Amino acid sequence: MTDRIVACEPEEVPRFARNAINLASAGLGACGLSATDEFFAPLERMLADGPAIFYPDLYDDNGKWMDGWETRRRRGGGHDHATIALAAPCRIDGFNVDTSHFTGNNAPACRIEGWRGTGAPDEATEWSEILPVHELDPDSHNFLACADDNLWTHLRIHIYPDGGIARLRVYGTPEIDAPTGTELDLVAALNGGRIVAFSDAHYGSFARMLAPGRGLNMGDGWETKRRRGPGHDWIVVALGGRGTIERVVVDTAHFKGNYPDSCSIQVADVQGFAEETRDAVEATSANWDMLMEQQKLSADAVHEFDPDVVADRGPVTHIRLNIFPDGGISRLRLFGRLA
Numbered sequence: 001m002t003d004r005i006v007a008c009e010p011e012e013v014p015r016f017a018r019n020a021i022n023l024a025s026a027g028l029g030a031c032g033l034s035a036t037d038e039f040f041a042p043l044e045r046m047l048a049d050g051p052a053i054f055y056p057d058l059y060d061d062n063g064k065w066m067d068g069w070e071t072r073r074r075r076g077g078g079h080d081h082a083t084i085a086l087a088a089p090c091r092i093d094g095f096n097v098d099t100s101h102f103t104g105n106n107a108p109a110c111r112i113e114g115w116r117g118t119g120a121p122d123e124a125t126e127w128s129e130i131l132p133v134h135e136l137d138p139d140s141h142n143f144l145a146c147a148d149d150n151l152w153t154h155l156r157i158h159i160y161p162d163g164g165i166a167r168l169r170v171y172g173t174p175e176i177d178a179p180t181g182t183e184l185d186l187v188a189a190l191n192g193g194r195i196v197a198f199s200d201a202h203y204g205s206f207a208r209m210l211a212p213g214r215g216l217n218m219g220d221g222w223e224t225k226r227r228r229g230p231g232h233d234w235i236v237v238a239l240g241g242r243g244t245i246e247r248v249v250v251d252t253a254h255f256k257g258n259y260p261d262s263c264s265i266q267v268a269d270v271q272g273f274a275e276e277t278r279d280a281v282e283a284t285s286a287n288w289d290m291l292m293e294q295q296k297l298s299a300d301a302v303h304e305f306d307p308d309v310v311a312d313r314g315p316v317t318h319i320r321l322n323i324f325p326d327g328g329i330s331r332l333r334l335f336g337r338l339a
Contacts, residue, residue, distance in 0.1 A: 014143045016093035019196055019238075020171035021189050024155075025049050027211055028087035028189055030170075032069075033120055033154075035082035040070035040105075041164060043082050049205065052166035054101040068098075070105065070164030081158040083121060088174040088190045089153045095131065096169035097142040097157075106138040107159035114152035121154055133160065151175055176241055176338070184243070187319070187334045188212070192240025196318065197281045199233045200224040204328065206235065214302075215253040215330030223258065223328030232324045233260075236281050237332070242271070242317050242339045248292055248305040249333035250321075256299040260323035265292040265334075267316040285320045289313050294324065315339035 024030045024047055032043035040062055046069035058065040071080040092114070099106040111134070113127035121127075130148040157168065174192050178184055187193035189210040198206060202225035208215070209222040224233040245267065252259040266288035292310050297303055321332060 014094065014145065016145055017096060017143055017169070017171050019194055020093065021174065021192070021194055022169045023086045023088060023090045023092075023172050023174065024084060024168050024170040025087055027208065029212070030087040031085050033083045033085055035069065035071075036080045037071035037162070038069065039072035040064070041066045041068055043069045043084075045069060046082075046165055046168050047084065048167065049208075052098065052100040066105070066164055066166075067101065068164050068166035070102070071159070071162045074162040079158060079161045081156055083154060083156045084168070085120070085154050086152065086170060089116065089151050089177070090170075090172035090174045091149060091151055092130065092146045092170055092172040094143060094145040094171050096167070096171070097136055097144060097165055098167035098169065099136055099138055099140055099142065099164070100166040101139060102164040102166060103138050105164050107136055107163035107165055109133055109135050109160040110165070111158040111160070113156045113158070114148070114150070115154045115156070116150070116152050117154070121156075127156055174240070178338075181337055183246070183335055183337060185333045186239045186241065186243045186245060186336050186338075187237050187332060188240065194238050196236045196238050198222070198235040200326075201235075209235070209329055209332050210237070211331070214251060218254040218258075218328065220254070221328055221330035223255070224323070224326045227326040232322055233326050234285070234320055234322045236285055236318060236320045238318050239316065239334070242269070242315050243336045244315050244339060245291060245313070245319070245334045245336040246307055246310065247335045248310055249331070249335070250297065250303045250305070250329060251331040251333075252297055252299060252301055252303070252328065253330040254300060255328040255330060258327050259299045260297050260325075260327035260329065262294050262296050262324045263329075264290065264294040264322045264324075266320040266322070267291045267313050268318050269314070269316045270318050285318075288318075288320055291316075291319065
């Protein structure tokens, strides 16, 4: 039985946002630094990893509780803006300015500026426009491409004149800043690792499998539904850079009655792997070279596999993690060196 590949994002999502890394993710380390106003909802909510939620009957002391960043109504002219630090220095491909659940109170338009530097920007900081003014639809995912190719560490988002944004997603490629020969986690999201495809991801948040630290709970990782037929589940990850894998860490933190019985890892050197060939993963990845033969796993534990069981396959660009027959993996680490 062959499992049908499931794309990580629906086809209506633009290419720059498919299977991409969100560098404005609080879970990866992004944070809000300042805002001109946070009367109705704080800036930090705009960077939350999960989708925005809506509680029809929930109010606080200032009014309707909203899941995002929302300013009060301006009466004296001007506009609001907020500054955020990205999770890592990156080149930006595009944005999702998400106004979900903001209907009559959304920000009608936005503009985004970038800055690269250490520390926090101040009044003397010279910002560069990387996204001109764009209108925003209410209660919508507003996908906006970025044509700028520079490296940025901080963003300032302007909203005209006021209102709310549920989530800001910043899709880009992190810069790997490490001397040649340094050991790196080649699939870490902050090093550019990204999930390309999977057989199933019914539970949890699959992208968190590449996040820093250990899982916070059972929902902080990749978990499949219970498999009732033959076969096994799998997930394919693109490395942040072409490199040689030397050791593997598979963490089943919080997965106690639902951890996989075992796992294996396959690899391929697929240079020039394009979005258009994503569907070919299903047909080819099952035949990739074996990096690590099937190994037993246990509940709620860190499993470290050294070169005794990790084969030397030379430089590779993609891996396929197989789990038998199903279950959950909190974190995956593949340590090696860039080619």
